Amino acid sequence: MSTTFRSRITARLGRTYLARIQRHGLGSSTIRLLPEELLMLLRRDGLDPVKRLAATRAEAPVSKVTLPFGMDAWVVTGYEESKAVLGSADGFSTDFANLAGNAGIAAEQSPGGLGFSDPPVHTRLRRILTPEFTMRRLRRLTPRIEAIVEERLDAMEAAGGPVDLVHEFALPVPSLTICELLGVPYGDRHDFQQLAMDRFDLFGGTTAPFGAMSASLEYFREVVRAQRQKPGDGLLGMIVREHGDSVDDEELAGLADGVLTGGFETTASTIALGSLVLLQNRDVLERLRTDDTMTPPFVEEVLRYLSAVQMAFPRFARRDIEIAGVVIPRGDMVLCSLSGANRDLSYVMDEGGFDPHRATPAGHLAFGHGIHRCIGAELARMELRVAFPALARRFPGMRLAVPPQELSFRKLSIVYGIESLPVHLR
Template sequence: MSDISTLPMYMRRAQFDPVPELAEVREKEGITRVTTSFGIEAWMVTRYADSRAVLGDAERFSSARQTFFQPPGASEEEIAALRAGNLLAFDPPEHTRLRRFLTPEFTIRRMRRLEPRIKDIVEQHLDAMEQAGSPVDLVQSFALPIPSLVICELLGVPYEDRADFQRRTGRLLDVSLPMDERFKLQLESRAYMTDLVTRIQADPGEELLGMLVREHGDDLTTNELIGIGNLLLIAGHETTSNMLGLGTLALLRQPDQLELLLKEPERIDAAVEELMRWLSILHASLARVCTKETEIAGQTIKPGEVVVCSLPLANRDPAFMQDAEGLDITRGAPGHLAFGHGVHHCLGAPLARMEMRIAFPALFQRFPKLRAVTPVADFRSFHLVYGVASLEVAW
């Protein structure tokens, strides 16, 4: 399966860019009907202001009412167990309750404690690349293992288990696979996390899951701990690893931007934000269900109808910023939606930013002559998190 015309409309890209017909929707109608990766009909919102309004209104656009990714034939009890702890499947006040337990662990101050360890992890992988000699696959040697190791240490997941959970996650997010296979992978991921949580409950350590057991063991059920662990493990390595791989390729393809970053490394914070905006590796927001009749871009949305926001289109909306189609690391892209918006704004954003702020400069300082070996990149077109499956580089 390789024809992008078989993809949901909001997932279609031409390398770094949404396909031209998507931009046409944004410029003309602003909203259109699409079939999602779960096979359901939805309204696709394309403009920045409209997307921000949808994402910021959890009361009118509900996450809790979605029923899209549930194994067929599952009982209500089984579905409730699968949803437990998954912050993305709840609205306030239940979402607020769950997030309250996690927020202290993801503050900028708390993340700074991790900074020396992240620097060590990055340097170790650069050393290994240098010793192996060029060419190497940057995804396998750098972009994927660094965030995987960080999230493993943070959560208390044995790093030796990474090959299995990376395989499961990669396939779980692959929309070219049949739904029944993806449901099976979802259950496998849950079984793995169930075993891990059981072990941590018996002997909680200093890891995040251990902290939750020690400090909030009476407030969180075992199913909620499993759901929290699953969500953080998947989100914690998939997103940042794809940003590191795709972001490196973007900078290599735009040497003027890379040269500016090397000359003025203090621009790294702004560069990370602009790469997040320009690449928008999440094709769309999670689908939300409309709860009361409302209007978006002149279209009436009825209660029960599903809405998704195209993040690449919103982040490149000319009404959001000038020359939005261009990559410009000097502007910093304040207000971009790559981390979402509203109550579901990415909890791990401070960690992701820190990993990128450390990893990108370290990579290019170590290998200032870094180059992509092949002119054609292996883009992950059929994955819910966009990126490159491999990136052979030399120096």
């Protein structure tokens, strides 16, 4: 059998395998085929990355992983190495066509938006969104975020007995904030939550990530059509008024979907896991309750320490490119571990555990890096800076309602999280 023919067969088998994952999600039989070098990027040991991740980073911060049927990918676990990949728009592509071509997925299933586009399309779309995410415009949301947080705290207090901080606090706060930002009906918030969570669930079966993207985009197409008829005061209405038909319905739906994807599940997970950090550090909870200057450094350390988004969107090498002395061939897929990079000893100078007194070095990668750095980073910070101190002030005596060992974390997920966090409030 010739080398060329063998390569074609291998590529075809690989596309079939990836298409199967796309259709059915990652079942236990599929997971057994994936190398641990890849799965370790999506696993945790409680709040910490698995030890194998640190060992891999120390040995080779850029390492090749052979996927089933001989397909190659590269895992990047170092801080500087991740910055080099994420910061090189001319060296690496995030265009959905790369993923579609490798996984046998129809190009029509592209979610659009910023995450799966390259310049010049990315540049044009980001230029449209950026004014809506400046601090000046975001400040108009501050009173509403504060009101949302207080409403949730009131509801928890009225409930009595143990409450689940995930479902009663961490999920509703960003969900309602995004409804406010986009200008869509509050009554849709439960659909928002499910659509956002499904795409990060690698065991999703028939609601696997790409299926969730399709459902979300279909919903936003309807929202966009309504905004075209009667533009509201939210982000979508503003874009319609200011840019008109220069942004078509599909692009606008993709942008809205990207805001949902980037701003809901990630912030919800950080609020939930950050609340657990407070429960584990009573002295920090008390400081946060009584000292306003504690809030900004606490939020930045929680973002770095938790790194809820464990892995960046896949990149594909545009050409043979060298990173930290390793040549990544043109067309190969590259996966950057954000949780690994944010614990790199060359960055934090210690084991990277939670330290509220740490002068967190500038430039953590919790929001990514480069042209694809999360455009909603400041909105997320606003929510966290309101939510954590408000929770600490209202319920300074809150404590876990179950033994710590009974807490259930996601076992394999791009966005790490905890399934529930039952607490006694007093």
